[in-house]
Amino acid sequence: MNKEQKPTVTEKPSDMLLACVVTRGKGSQLMNLLRREGASYAVSTFAEGTIPSHILNMLGIAKTKKELVFAFINREIEETCYQSLAHEMKLDQTGHGVAFSIPLCNHPEPPAETKLAATFIIVDKGRGEDVLDLLDELGLRGGTLISAFGGASMTDIRFNLPIQPEKELIFMVAPKEPLPNMLKTLDEKLSFSEPHQGIAITFAITRAIGLYSEEKKGK
Template identity: 30%
Template sequence: MRTVRKVGFELLVCVVNAEQGSKTLQIAKHHGVRGGTICMARGTMSNKMLEFLELNDSRKEVVMMVAEREIIIDAMQTIAHEMHFTKAHHGIGITIPLSHFLGTKHYNYDDGGAPEMGTMEAIFTVVDRGLAEDVIEAAKSAGARGGTIINARGSGIHEDSVIFAMPIEPEKEIVLIIANNSITKAITDSIRAALHIDKPNHGIIFIAPVNETIGLR
């Protein structure tokens, strides 16, 4: 089990057209990304005529992947190239630096060099469908105020079942919890203990620093 410097991880978020999410994830997996999570979403276009006809919606998929910075940049370049991101309406990709990434045996929590206390952090926990309530319970017991559950599907490196030549990605839930970084460690420890995140395929947690928040008490 090795410990990696916290600056090393990035979250790559790609917004692609409907039914392209699995393909995006496959490309990323071929370029060293170990897994990813896909959510279904809707995008809109601004066009008065289409708005009147209620045609301004289109179905999208959001793909989220976490890996070391170099791998993520490489994967993003390849995805952008193969999915023609440079053309209009083909998709977008952004990366967000992470402060921590837990839940795979290759990486572990790194206490060193924590940012100054008193700032907020966004804790993303990805678990199998049906376990999100447990995550929120565990987080609450460690001081979190609540959480947001997002339906998703996703697959790690171990999960590559195929039916009729199409990959099946098991159902997941993403739990988003915003908390002060003085209690992030307690919250993640509680979630890790309750859901055995440290065992392979029991979910992952990644944490991103947050600059400003509003509406939190």
Template identity: 30%
Template structure:
């Protein structure tokens, strides 16, 4: 069953550890039906934090898919309560969903028309475990303000390993950066060069348009 009239966005909120459930409970009051909360670590390159050697903070990433008609109100409700406009209170952004299954038994495909050029992009870099910090350092050299690192596992033709002849999936790190459009190419090229992304098995990188943002450091 498909409803071509229903358009959805992915709301992503990144906050300090322990606040993920509070984010969802607040969003639920605005009509959001469900969420996925995962752990990550944030990196901060603010001068004061560097002086205090506070450059890594545990984070929770809240992922919520909801109809576009609810997105703006949900973001405003969240911002009013959690004050993303203040430093170190978290960030929130939205990405258009092209296809989605499981939303009240409705299959949604290719729903979002291409809008005007986005001011920000989300850059995703997937690399081997312990390489995430290298990605962040490379991105910062190119002008990035910081990133969120998410732990994951991966499998692929260049990644299969064995232990006592038993195949295992190596740990991965997903680095998520939100960057202004005019910095994206510079960041991508720097990461590709430093991490040798174009070589087999060294990682993958992709970008997505970001629609709305709250709490980003300019």
């Protein structure tokens, strides 16, 4: 007698990337929250939050230790995820963190884009501060810096030992309007159009919460 076959259940692929920045030590709580809400995958890494300010720099506290969490979610659970981020993680309040959504693929009913965009900038280690200073001059603040490594194709062999170049990744969310000028300035000041000088990529975002703004500065 043939055993009754169970129907095959196909999980719907995630169509959004949810990126969150929270105070270091909150990453595990955040990942558990997102998995509970239905995120298919979540991962965290350490980062440094930076809000340039002359007063903070004088006090030596311009940098803050952060955790960056990336999670893959479906558009259908985006609303409940943001409700939980506001209710349980307090991301709708000043100083508790930032979250934003990036669409990963075409959708039959594309979500409305905001007037904001996410920017990812990759440079050699030691140049991240130059990028942050440049962004500050342009009035673009609230970037997050992460240490990283170059890919396998960039590995150099010295004394029979593979050496991967160290990199720094800066990402931020900012209004779309000044971004063309930002890309132009990165090229003029840091030679981004030349090989191996840096990469800058911008993505449209559909939603955000907890973003740094001038109203929050100094609070």
